[in-house]
Amino acid sequence: MAIDTAEFVSPRTLREALDIRATGSHTVLAGGTDFYPARVGKPLTEPVLDITKIADLRGISRTDDGFRIGALTTWSDIMAADLPSGFDGLKKSAARVGGIQIQNVGTIAGNLCNASPAADGVPPLLTLDASVELSSVGATRVLPLSDFLVGYRETALRSDELVTAILVPSSLANASSEFLKLGARTYLVISIAMVAVAIAFDxxxxxxxxxxxxGACSPVAQRAHQLEADLVGRRGDLGALVTREHLNILSPIDDVRAAATDRLDAALHMVQRAIRNCLQ
Ligand SMILES: Cc1cc2nc3c(=O)[nH]c(=O)nc-3n(C[C@H](O)[C@H](O)[C@H](O)COP(=O)(O)OP(=O)(O)OC[C@H]3O[C@@H](n4cnc5c(N)ncnc54)[C@H](O)[C@@H]3O)c2cc1C
Structure with a gap:
């Protein structure tokens, strides 16, 4: 990758980074695993704000009402973290992002900001009711993840903001959770479909x-709200209660990886299986 006339800054504090971001001119760089592939063959001419030296943005901590996952927390960090069962689905998704090299540098915030329909981190975070913390000079706002992801590769991030953390409330932290991904192979593969489930039982x-x-069956990963409502208060084989109608929220496309109808079939079976796995 040729670095031409680009200005490349690597501040060590969030304050410095936000001051630079306030100019609205710098593209943010974290692990670079989406950033660089998107620029292959093109010289890097835009000013770049490399945030990887801001140590405070990395790591997972407990808060009064849940968990705070720093924006720079990598997939490997998530896999290694001591987290309750509600995070099992997120950990499984982490283990399926790319391969080990990608997991060692790719960050959770980078995955959300890239806003790919096939971003593996999105479905498990949706099942945890996660929110996104957005910081700018002198201000912080928190958006539910479903409001942060506004469309195909589109987010609510403003040009003066950084994602500083992902916030997870404790309400589903001890739930039983699962993540299933269908791809053409196990590693280094873009999802054909993926499913995350979290269920708290009494x-x-x-x-x-x-x-x-x-995920990967619509421009943005979708919660199956009607299915969720239909399962509340039920026991036994909940997987048997899932119908095709519950998946009417999806709008899969035909592409080189799969036909839309195959994606829908796969999603149905994966939802049933993921729910059954939570029962075990
Ligand atoms: C070989 C390969 C395999 C992959 N496999 C998968 C896979 O299986 N599943 C999957 O979901 N993804 C996969 N990816 C995509 C990528 O690895 C992940 O999305 C990763 O989490 C991106 O994180 P990053 O830190 O590298 O982001 P970067 O590339 O640094 O940034 C991605 C985008 O987010 C913005 N950004 C990053 N951090 C912030 C922040 N804190 N605030 C504001 N903006 C920010 C950047 O400006 C950029 O637009 C793969 C990539 C490669 C190269």
């Missing part, structure tokens, strides 16, 4: 809180 085995999200 002591009688009745589903109390249910979250189901499906």
């Amino acid at each position: 002591e009688l085995g009745e589903a109390q809180r249910v979250r189901v999200a499906i």
Whole structure:
């Protein structure tokens, strides 16, 4: 990758980074695993704000009402973290992002900001009711992830903002959770479809809180709200209650990886299986 006339800055503090970001002229660089592939064959001429030296943005901590995942937390960090069962789905998604080299540098915020329909981190974070913390000079706002992702490769991020953290409330932290990804092979593959489920059961085995999200089958990963509502208060084989109508929220496309109809078939079976896996 040729670096031509580009200005390349690597501040060590968030304050410095936000001051630079306030100019609105710099493109943000984190792990670079989406940034550089998008620029192959093109000289880098835009000013770049490399945020990887801001240590405070990396790591997972507990807060009064849940968990704070720093923007620069890598997929490998997530896999290694000591987290309750509600995060099992997120950990499984981390293990399926690219391969080990990608997991070591690719960050959770980079995955969300790139806003690919096939971003593996999105469905499990939707099932955890995650929010995105956006910081600019003198201001911080928090958006539910579903409001942050506004369309195909489109987010609500402003040009003066950085994503500083992903916030996860404790409400589903102890749920049973699962993530399934269908691809042409196990590693280094873009998802044909992926499914995340989180279910909190009561002591009688009745589903109390249910979250189901499906990715790579619409411009933005979708929560299956009707299915979730239909499963609350139910027990036994919840997978058997999933119908094709529950997936009417999806709008898959035909592409080189799969036909739309195959994606829908796969999504149905994966939702059923993911729910059954949560029961075990
Ligand atoms: C070989 C390969 C395989 C891959 N496989 C998968 C896969 O299986 N599943 C998957 O989901 N993805 C995959 N990816 C995509 C990528 O690895 C992930 O999306 C990763 O999480 C991106 O993080 P990053 O830190 O590298 O982001 P970067 O490339 O640094 O940035 C991505 C985008 O987000 C912006 N950005 C980054 N951080 C911030 C921030 N804190 N605030 C504001 N803007 C920010 C950047 O400006 C850029 O637009 C793959 C990539 C490669 C090269």
